[in-house]
Amino acid sequence: MVSDSSSKRLTIYDLARLAETSPSTVSAVLNGTWQRRRISKKLASKILSLAQSEGYSANMQARALRRERSGIIGMILPLYDNRYFSSIAQHFESEARSRGLFAIVSCTNRDPKQECEAARMMLAYRVECLVCTGATDPDTIAQMCAESDVQSINLDLPGSKAPSVISNNREGARQLTHAILNRLAEEKRRDDPVLFIGGRHEDHNTRERIAGFKQARDEMGLATAEENILPCDYAADKAQAALETYMRKRSTPPSAMFVNSTISLEGIVRGLQLNGYYLDDIIFGCFDWDPLAAAFHPRLMMVRQNVIEMINRVFELIDTPSLESSLLIEVQPEIMGV
Amino acid sequence: MVSDSSSKRLTIYDLARLAETSPSTVSAVLNGTWQRRRISKKLASKILSLAQSEGYSANMQARALRRERSGIIGMILPLYDNRYFSSIAQHFESEARSRGLFAIVSCTNRDPKQECEAARMMLAYRVECLVCTGATDPDTIAQMCAESDVQSINLDLPGSKAPSVISNNREGARQLTHAILNRLAEEKRRDDPVLFIGGRHEDHNTRERIAGFKQARDEMGLATAEENILPCDYAADKAQAALETYMRKRSTPPSAMFVNSTISLEGIVRGLQLNGYYLDDIIFGCFDWDPLAAAFHPRLMMVRQNVIEMINRVFELIDTPSLESSLLIEVQPEIMGV
DNA sequence: TGAGCATGCACAATCGGTTGTGCACGATGT
DNA sequence: ACATCGTGCACAACCGATTGTGCATGCTCA
Numbered sequence: 231m232v233s234d235s236s237s238k239r240l241t242i243y244d245l246a247r248l249a250e251t252s253p254s255t256v257s258a259v260l261n262g263t264w265q266r267r268r269i270s271k272k273l274a275s276k277i278l279s280l281a282q283s284e285g286y287s288a289n290m291q292a293r294a295l296r297r298e299r300s301g302i303i304g305m306i307l308p309l310y311d312n313r314y315f316s317s318i319a320q321h322f323e324s325e326a327r328s329r330g331l332f333a334i335v336s337c338t339n340r341d342p343k344q345e346c347e348a349a350r351m352m353l354a355y356r357v358e359c360l361v362c363t364g365a366t367d368p369d370t371i372a373q374m375c376a377e378s379d380v381q382s383i384n385l386d387l388p389g390s391k392a393p394s395v396i397s398n399n400r401e402g403a404r405q406l407t408h409a410i411l412n413r414l415a416e417e418k419r420r421d422d423p424v425l426f427i428g429g430r431h432e433d434h435n436t437r438e439r440i441a442g443f444k445q446a447r448d449e450m451g452l453a454t455a456e457e458n459i460l461p462c463d464y465a466a467d468k469a470q471a472a473l474e475t476y477m478r479k480r481s482t483p484p485s486a487m488f489v490n491s492t493i494s495l496e497g498i499v500r501g502l503q504l505n506g507y508y509l510d511d512i513i514f515g516c517f518d519w520d521p522l523a524a525a526f527h528p529r530l531m532m533v534r535q536n537v538i539e540m541i542n543r544v545f546e547l548i549d550t551p552s553l554e555s556s557l558l559i560e561v562q563p564e565i566m567g568v
Numbered sequence: 569m570v571s572d573s574s575s576k577r578l579t580i581y582d583l584a585r586l587a588e589t590s591p592s593t594v595s596a597v598l599n600g601t602w603q604r605r606r607i608s609k610k611l612a613s614k615i616l617s618l619a620q621s622e623g624y625s626a627n628m629q630a631r632a633l634r635r636e637r638s639g640i641i642g643m644i645l646p647l648y649d650n651r652y653f654s655s656i657a658q659h660f661e662s663e664a665r666s667r668g669l670f671a672i673v674s675c676t677n678r679d680p681k682q683e684c685e686a687a688r689m690m691l692a693y694r695v696e697c698l699v700c701t702g703a704t705d706p707d708t709i710a711q712m713c714a715e716s717d718v719q720s721i722n723l724d725l726p727g728s729k730a731p732s733v734i735s736n737n738r739e740g741a742r743q744l745t746h747a748i749l750n751r752l753a754e755e756k757r758r759d760d761p762v763l764f765i766g767g768r769h770e771d772h773n774t775r776e777r778i779a780g781f782k783q784a785r786d787e788m789g790l791a792t793a794e795e796n797i798l799p800c801d802y803a804a805d806k807a808q809a810a811l812e813t814y815m816r817k818r819s820t821p822p823s824a825m826f827v828n829s830t831i832s833l834e835g836i837v838r839g840l841q842l843n844g845y846y847l848d849d850i851i852f853g854c855f856d857w858d859p860l861a862a863a864f865h866p867r868l869m870m871v872r873q874n875v876i877e878m879i880n881r882v883f884e885l886i887d888t889p890s891l892e893s894s895l896l897i898e899v900q901p902e903i904m905g906v
Numbered sequence: 907t908g909a910g911c912a913t914g915c916a917c918a919a920t921c922g923g924t925t926g927t928g929c930a931c932g933a934t935g936t
Numbered sequence: 937a938c939a940t941c942g943t944g945c946a947c948a949a950c951c952g953a954t955t956g957t958g959c960a961t962g963c964t965c966a
């Protein structure tokens with residue numbers, strides 16, 4: 231370093247002075263368009279080494295302003311605090327990075343207001359695309375994006391105003407239910423009731439999973455009583471309370487349960503432990519994946535959504551924007567622990 | 569909306585034309601400095617309602633460029649995939665938002681190269697402050713920030729070139745160890761060995777936790793054999809392998825274990841299950857917090873780091889930058905499940 | 907009636923890159 | 937010796953906001 235520490239950050243004007251050339255030349259060299267502009271190799275390498283030694287770094291705001299492209303891609307996410315969403319964030323980031331894009335992720339707590347606020351911020355920062363994950367109201371956000379001429383994509387939960395990438399919830403639930411029923415059959419408890427618990431009625435994914443659950447039972451020649459379907463919301467406390475209510479009429483816990491998320495599973499396991507039931511007797515299927523939980527319970531089967539594939543599909547949509555706004559891409563999840 | 573959908577995004581120039589006034593007036597009205605500039609209330613509200621109805625949103629790049637303040641605050645994080653780091657990201661974001669700052673979080677996989685690369689990107693986007701969480705090499709990044717005149721703060725792992733906010737690892741470990749030893753004593757197994765497993769020797773936090781572990785045993789009049797300290801790295805597989813090696817010389821698992829992270833716990837629980845041991849007999853203390861894991865095991869005590877307090881301290885440092893670069897702030901964690 | 911002051915706004919420079927265009931200079935061809 | 941062309945670079949106009957400054961108008965008061 232020669233002339234550092236004195237004032238502010240280096241600009242192409244400073245570099246131009248140091249290299250005794252013009253700012254436009256410096257710019258062309260630094261962003262790689264110098265061959266097209268017929269800058270001599272000699273001057274180019276002089277500028278490059280100068281930029282290197284002086285620790286120059288381009289001002290992205292200025293670049294974005296002039297290019298009218300921010301180089302930023304946004305994602306809104308309900309929460310980080312489970313393996314599914316956190317791996318979505320992680321893969322989104324690394325995939326963005328590998329394409330020279332800068333990913334910004336904002337966490338909106340399943341709150342439609344925060345979702346809108348976050349989307350507004352992202353649009354203000356001129357994101358080139360907004361991926362809307364598990365949004366409670368994806369269409370409103372898709373609308374906002376459309377008005378700003380920004381591409382948007384729904385992930386995890388489908389919407390009607392932008393293409394969506396989701397797991398095949400019905401088929402995943404069907405396979406998980408079959409796995410549960412097979413285990414029951416192995417233990418000669420084929421006809422024991424199975425409790426479906428967790429999630430929300432209004433929620434697309436929950437409805438699909440219930441459909442898959444019923445379909446699997448149907449395929450095994452089993453009827454499904456409505457009292458065994460409890461979409462009591464996701465929260466641990468709600469699931470715990472719902473299970474306690476359910477069990478008030480019976481003496482023993484169900485032999486098997488289809489639990490709609492790890493957060494619901496948390497409440498259920500806690501409730502059963504508190505009431506002194508022996509957990510290992512119960513067969514669990516959980517539509518979510520958490521390796522630590524899986525390690526603890528020998529008969530806990532889990533659905534692992536294929537996050538890598540889903541993120542890949544998202545970026546395919548980014549690369550070749552689909553005209554069809556109602557496009558729905560379903561990715562097959564995997565059943566773990568069978 | 570009157571004149572939308574035709575061309576690009578609205579600017580203050582468009583609004584000025586629509587309101588029959590000048591761009592500078594529009595700007596002043598929209599950023600709240602209009603009273604100081606003696607714009608009439610009438611014109612101000614005309615412009616405001618126009619901006620509203622036309623769906624104007626300021627171009628943050630242009631604003632940042634002119635103001636020489638991006639309004640962005642950055643954080644680098646090893647991973648999202650445990651409760652500790654994900655809640656750090658979440659609280660950081662919401663605290664930033666409440667201060668009118670836009671948070672960007674980048675995930676660097678505990679890889680020094682990725683850490684540097686992410687820091688470089690953040691500096692290019694002119695973050696106003698960079699919070700460096702659990703960085704393998706915090707001082708290099710602090711140096712980069714210093715050269716760009718950007719404040720930096722270390723979180724979770726301390727560094728020497730920027731102020732640091734960390735948990736009081738030693739005291740947390742001491743208390744957790746006491747809790748383990750008390751449980752053992754209750755069960756008349758006071759003198760049974762306790763295995764410390766997981767983490768890395770080189771890691772500041774691991775060293776402190778080992779010190780707290782030894783100190784607690786010391787306070788109870790117990791010696792600590794070095795063979796019972798196994799900093800085998802954090803990864804689940806490493807912990808599982810280390811435990812298997814450890815147990816090759818013995819017939820039964822240790823009565824109690826101090827496990828240095830949930831990821832290590834995963835490997836240990838898996839290993840014990842695979843070998844057919846009954847988990848509930850073992851007393852676990854884990855320096856990490858995961859409510860789902862806690863629900864599964866009745867004698868699993870966990871250390872919950874006080875993330876809210878830590879983030880608050882970080883923002884206090886941002887508000888009143890400390891001159892002392894070696895400032896170390898320690899926050900007391902909490903023992904759960906005692 | 908004219909100085910003095912408050913009111914209400916517009917002008918223009920600026921932040922740091924990007925990019926269309928123009929121009930000087932030397933080499934080549936006739 | 938003059939037209940032609942390729943080489944190598946500089947100029948200047950943006951991108952969209954912010955902000956110091958200036959100026960016209962109308963009012964008050966001596």
